[in-house]
Amino acid sequence: MTLPLTLPLTIEDAAEALRSGAVTSHDLTRTVLDRIARLDGALGAYVAVTADAALAAAADADADFARGIDRSPLQGVPLVVKDLIATRDAPTRANSEVLAPGWGGGADAPAVARLRAAGSVLLGKSTTNEFACGLPERPSRFPFPRNPWNPEHTAMGSSSGTAIAVSAGLALGGLGTDTGGSVRGPSGANGCTGLKVTFGRVPKSGVVPCAFTLDTVGPMARSAYDCALILDAVAGHDPGDPHSSPLPADRYADGTRGEGGVEGLRIGVPTGYFLDSPLLDGEVRDGVLRAADELARAGATITDVAVPYAQEANDANNVTFLCECFAYHRSDLIDRWDDYGRTTRELLARAAFFTGADYVQAQRVRALFRRALADVFAEVDVLLTPVALTPPAPVATADFAAALLRPGFQALWNAAGLPAAAMPCGSAASGLPLSVQVVGRPFGESTVLRVADTYQRHTDFHLRVPPAARDGVAHPGGERSSHTAREGAG
Amino acid sequence: MTDVHATVHALRAAGLKLSADEIARIASSRRGLRAKADALSELDLRDVEPVDPVAIARTRALPGEDGP
Numbered sequence: 001m002t003l004p005l006t007l008p009l010t011i012e013d014a015a016e017a018l019r020s021g022a023v024t025s026h027d028l029t030r031t032v033l034d035r036i037a038r039l040d041g042a043l044g045a046y047v048a049v050t051a052d053a054a055l056a057a058a059a060d061a062d063a064d065f066a067r068g069i070d071r072s073p074l075q076g077v078p079l080v081v082k083d084l085i086a087t088r089d090a091p092t093r094a095n096s097e098v099l100a101p102g103w104g105g106g107a108d109a110p111a112v113a114r115l116r117a118a119g120s121v122l123l124g125k126s127t128t129n130e131f132a133c134g135l136p137e138r139p140s141r142f143p144f145p146r147n148p149w150n151p152e153h154t155a156m157g158s159s160s161g162t163a164i165a166v167s168a169g170l171a172l173g174g175l176g177t178d179t180g181g182s183v184r185g186p187s188g189a190n191g192c193t194g195l196k197v198t199f200g201r202v203p204k205s206g207v208v209p210c211a212f213t214l215d216t217v218g219p220m221a222r223s224a225y226d227c228a229l230i231l232d233a234v235a236g237h238d239p240g241d242p243h244s245s246p247l248p249a250d251r252y253a254d255g256t257r258g259e260g261g262v263e264g265l266r267i268g269v270p271t272g273y274f275l276d277s278p279l280l281d282g283e284v285r286d287g288v289l290r291a292a293d294e295l296a297r298a299g300a301t302i303t304d305v306a307v308p309y310a311q312e313a314n315d316a317n318n319v320t321f322l323c324e325c326f327a328y329h330r331s332d333l334i335d336r337w338d339d340y341g342r343t344t345r346e347l348l349a350r351a352a353f354f355t356g357a358d359y360v361q362a363q364r365v366r367a368l369f370r371r372a373l374a375d376v377f378a379e380v381d382v383l384l385t386p387v388a389l390t391p392p393a394p395v396a397t398a399d400f401a402a403a404l405l406r407p408g409f410q411a412l413w414n415a416a417g418l419p420a421a422a423m424p425c426g427s428a429a430s431g432l433p434l435s436v437q438v439v440g441r442p443f444g445e446s447t448v449l450r451v452a453d454t455y456q457r458h459t460d461f462h463l464r465v466p467p468a469a470r471d472g473v474a475h476p477g478g479e480r481s482s483h484t485a486r487e488g489a490g
Numbered sequence: 491m492t493d494v495h496a497t498v499h500a501l502r503a504a505g506l507k508l509s510a511d512e513i514a515r516i517a518s519s520r521r522g523l524r525a526k527a528d529a530l531s532e533l534d535l536r537d538v539e540p541v542d543p544v545a546i547a548r549t550r551a552l553p554g555e556d557g558p
Contacts, residue, residue: 198547199543199546199547200543200546200547200548201547212543213541213543242544243543243544243547244547245547245548246548247548247549247550312529312530312533315526315527315529315530316530318526319526319527319530326504330504330505333505333506334505334506337506337508346512346515346516349501349504349506349508349512349516350516350519350520350523351504352497352500352501352503352504352506353497353500353520353523353524353527354523354527355527357531358527358530358531360540361527361530361531361533361535362527362530363540363541364533364535364538364539364540364541365530365533365535366540366541367535367538367539367540367541367553368533368535368538370541370546370552370553371552371553371554373552374552374553374554374555377552401519402519404519404522404523404526405519405522405523405526417541417543417546417547441550441552442546442549442550442551442552443550444550
């Protein structure tokens with residue numbers, strides 16, 4: 001094999017190439033490491049690159065292939081893990097000066113251990129906002145994450161590093177965490193696919209807590225099918241997480257492809273708080289409606305639907321997030337205020353505005369919302385909503401605290417504990433990605449991913465690669481890739 | 491009480507001592523955040539059990555539905 005090889009766009013393609021002998025894990029990993037060395041200085045996706053460990057894991061994967069051992073479709077595939085999740089081969093820092101050195105005890109979080117057991121190659125740790133809370137700040141000893149579609153626009157957060165890495169071909173997939181949208185927001189902003197799982201589906205032990213009744217760990221990749229492949233590896237019970245679900249995990253990749261697409265599926269498009277919001281950008285709204293049309297052509301039934309208490313659920317999530325996160329950090333905020341980033345500490349301090357009664361009422365609102373959703377999901381199988389009000393905003397205007405006061409389409413699903421996926425659905429006139437969200441019933445990840453996969457088999461938005469990262473990525477006519485990079489509107 | 495005074499009071503109760511600039515920035519969102527919390531409190535949910543995060547991770551059913 002002559003390096004650099006042409007990078008497969010998806011895990012699915014890479015898995016096929018690895019098994020056909022068209023590529024080795026070593027060469028695939030070496031190629032991605034070369035791309036990281038070439039591109040990441042401008043993108044800031046990685047806070048730590050564990051090249052030696054990655055190449056050793058790639059050698060192990062190649063040796064297994066040679067012996068006929070096939071652990072999973074992830075075997076030999078280079079992935080990245082958000083720097084909120086403990087790994088044994090790199091420190092966990094949560095983008096903060098405050099987190100105790102050695103947090104995680106030098107051991108893998110269960111989700112990471114499962115990725116390794118599946119044979120994947122871990123490239124390092126990806127950039128996050130401090131404790132998954134604040135905004136990227138300068139100066140900082142941590143990288144400033146840049147949107148690969150336009151570095152002057154936000155990459156969102158807090159799983160920005162994983163999203164940037166996937167979008168720019170600096171990893172084929174990875175893990176993020178989502179407490180109020182931190183998998184879906186950056187997936188949408190950077191043009192990749194990300195799944196916030198049902199609360200409890202993937203163990204959050206070994207993950208720096210943000211808000212303990214909301215936190216989830218979820219897959220991020222270029223396609224919904226790739227997310228299913230990652231979820232197959234990481235889902236399942238873990239006794240170390242008191243919120244880990246004892247329900248058996250589905251076979252997500254099979255469920256994503258195996259049930260006839262969306263034929264006969266009932267998809268609700270919520271109006272009111274969602275599509276009728278006066279703050280919703282017209283291009284975003286059109287993108288959602290075009291996605292609904294595409295799914296209708298694929299056989300789904302599309303209906304308008306009302307989602308009661310959406311605003312209240314979103315606000316309840318914000319109250320819960322701020323109170324729980326403040327409770328975790330309070331003693332450090334008192335003793336080490338200046339060691340936190342400015343936006344992180346000033347965001348967390350706003351929890352002081354809330355009372356104990358506010359927190360309990362927020363938990364009642366979450367229960368009320370789940371009760372209301374039972375009626376909604378009696379009529380539809382999934383919901384289709386915007387991911388964000390607008391395409392990613394200029395970095396200079398990003399304001400986390402102001403966002404708490406605006407309508408939001410992500411946090412309310414954390415409040416309810418439901419699965420929700422973000423996926424690309426076009427490009428704005430500016431060239432920035434547009435994204436749509438699919439929301440499902442509790443533990444309905446297979447259905448959510450099936451809807452997303454069906455959409456992606458009828459469109460190519462998820463295969464678009466930012467211009468600055470396109471060199472060296474599979475393109476139309478590529479020999480190994482069943483998927484081909486599209487140039488997009490930018 | 492002004493937003494700044496209310497913010498200083500709340501932050502002190504939480505054990506935080508901030509600079510005037512920081513207090514001013516945080517105070518600017520106090521009214522909006524309190525309005526949202528107060529709006530939630532206007533819902534009469536005294537007889538609604540708060541959500542149980544352990545319980546919701548143990549069932550595929552939403553409230554009122556059958557199933558594991």
